[in-house]
Amino acid sequence: MKLVRRGLFQNILHLGSGELVGRLCGVAIAVWLGRRCGVVVLGVYALAQSLTQYLQPLIDFGLRHVGARLLAMHPESGRTIVHQVQRRRLRMAAAVLPLLWLYSISAQLPGEMKIVLFSFSAVGALYALSLDWAAWGQGRLYLVGLARSVVPASILAFVLVGRAPGNRVLWWAAAGNAAGFLLQGAIFWSWWRRQPMPPVTAAALVVIRESLAWRRTSIMGLAWLCNLAFNTIDLLMLGLLSNPEQVGLYGAAYRILNQVLITYYLLTQVLYPRFARHRVEERARMLGVRILLLLALAGMVLAWLLSVSRQAVISVVFGHRFLAACPLLLLLAWSIPFDFLTSYLSNAFLAWGMEKKVLRCTGIAAASNIVLNLVLIPVYGARGAAINTLLSYAIFLAALGRAGWTARELFPPPALAAMDAIAGAPPCTG
Numbered sequence: 034m035k036l037v038r039r040g041l042f043q044n045i046l047h048l049g050s051g052e053l054v055g056r057l058c059g060v061a062i063a064v065w066l067g068r069r070c071g072v073v074v075l076g077v078y079a080l081a082q083s084l085t086q087y088l089q090p091l092i093d094f095g096l097r098h099v100g101a102r103l104l105a106m107h108p109e110s111g112r113t114i115v116h117q118v119q120r121r122r123l124r125m126a127a128a129v130l131p132l133l134w135l136y137s138i139s140a141q142l143p144g145e146m147k148i149v150l151f152s153f154s155a156v157g158a159l160y161a162l163s164l165d166w167a168a169w170g171q172g173r174l175y176l177v178g179l180a181r182s183v184v185p186a187s188i189l190a191f192v193l194v195g196r197a198p199g200n201r202v203l204w205w206a207a208a209g210n211a212a213g214f215l216l217q218g219a220i221f222w223s224w225w226r227r228q229p230m231p232p233v234t235a236a237a238l239v240v241i242r243e244s245l246a247w248r249r250t251s252i253m254g255l256a257w258l259c260n261l262a263f264n265t266i267d268l269l270m271l272g273l274l275s276n277p278e279q280v281g282l283y284g285a286a287y288r289i290l291n292q293v294l295i296t297y298y299l300l301t302q303v304l305y306p307r308f309a310r311h312r313v314e315e316r317a318r319m320l321g322v323r324i325l326l327l328l329a330l331a332g333m334v335l336a337w338l339l340s341v342s343r344q345a346v347i348s349v350v351f352g353h354r355f356l357a358a359c360p361l362l363l364l365l366a367w368s369i370p371f372d373f374l375t376s377y378l379s380n381a382f383l384a385w386g387m388e389k390k391v392l393r394c395t396g397i398a399a400a401s402n403i404v405l406n407l408v409l410i411p412v413y414g415a416r417g418a419a420i421n422t423l424l425s426y427a428i429f430l431a432a433l434g435r436a437g438w439t440a441r442e443l444f445p446p447p448a449l450a451a452m453d454a455i456a457g458a459p460p461c462t463g
Contacts, residue, residue, distance in 0.1 A: 052178045054182035055183075055186065056185075056292060058182065058185035058186045058188070058189045059288075060288070060292060062078075062188055063075060063079075063351075064350055064351065065189075065193070066078055067281075067285065067352065070202060071281075072285075072355065073277040073278060073281060074202065075281045075351075076278065076281030076282075076284055077142065077146050077200075077277060077280075078153075078206060078284075079268060079280060079281065079287075080268065080280055081150050081207075082153075083265055083268045084133060084136065084137075084154035085157035086265060087258075088126075088133075090254065090257045090261050091129045091132075092122050092129065092158070092160055093125075093257070094125055094250065094251065094253075094257075094258070095250035095253030095256075096121060096245070097169075098257065098384075099245060099249065099253055101169045102244075102384065103240075103241060103245075104170030104171050105170045107241070108171060110238075110241060114167075115167055118167075121245075126158040126159075127158075133154050134151055136269070136272075137150045139273060141272065141277070146200065146203075149203045152204075153210055157210060162214070162215075163218050163221055164221035165181070168180075173224070176221070180221060183217045183220065184210065184217060187209045187212045187216065189209070190209060191205045191212065192206050252392055253383065256388050256389075256391040257383075259392060260391070260395045262399040262402075263399040266399065267287075267402070267418035267419075267421065268280065268284060270407075270410055271410060271414070271418055274407075274410045274411055275410060279415040280415075281355075282361060282415050283358070283361055283418060285350075285351050285355050285358045286347075286361040286415075286419070287365060290339075290362070290365045290366065290369070293335055293369065294369065294372060308381050308384030320378075320437060328374055329370045329373065330370075332369040332373035333369075333370045336369040339366040339369070343359050343362040343366070347362060361416060364419035364420060364422070368423055368426050371427065371429070372426065375426065375430050378430075378433045379394070382436070387436070393432070394429060394432035394433045394436055397428060398425050398426075398429035399425075401424070402421055405421040405425065406421050
């Protein structure tokens, strides 16, 4: 047990070392833009980053998780897995560009800002070149963490070197975004070419082909996309239904919240390859009441600390012009315990092949969030979006709890579990 915990801690450090650098660069960019250029420019930058975030699940559309799971279970077939996954990711990257343009021209922004918004997010399609999913599946977490720091570090470097006044700074940020994704892709491909590539067997080809079938990966893709929509759709809907100032205030509060959650997200990402190898008895143990209560308690402590220090945090990070974001941060802070539980459960369910159940839960949560935003954002602006976040988190947690309680993958019939134990294979999933 000590060896397992030590290995888990080392993996978190490997992933977190680069992630920490990336987070610090991201915070530095936001602080510099907020203090130098004001709420509106920071709002446009937050919108552009949100669109770039949406590119990743659209480009992957389930391939990231399925591909990582395949590499974790069949590392000897890496060449074939990477070839098939990357071919589809490049096609998806080309297909999503019209969607970015449609959102950009519909946003409540001046004409030049719309062009900047599209340019910044469109170069994010270069993410399709990255092999971060392959390094993740093979447990090369130090490489994943290092590569994640490249893009924000590149944006920060370009912004500081350009030092352009007003809105022009966003063009430098877009150039840094492009340079960062190109460098990230080069790092991963350089690593991949040095990996040993044994010949793939006919049996492995059948497993790979079945696992990467569209009907399988699309379920995972929709589940992950709904999960992202549930978490970040507020900002995009504010861009369509409100004004850049409201987007800037909400983006500032949400950015602070994300920095609080970073360590926990590192833990769930490190656990994914481990979850993928779990047998039935291990799955049930990972959902014990003690673990879930500890997660909820830790989240509540962090929420309280962030709530009582919200004014000081906002003032130090963004300055007094952003104090109007304090009520938003107060509301968003209490989503932390909900996020601790939902992130843990959804990550585990995806690793255990329960894509359909996760899709149903995230679909319900995302739909409720969208409906609530349509009702409250036009009236209350960013505060309505923050209230909706808490309500939809409660709905998401309830849906995940019900899915886990009734899951055949976790509590199979005794006869099937016995057969799985004898065969030495994981249970069938649906």
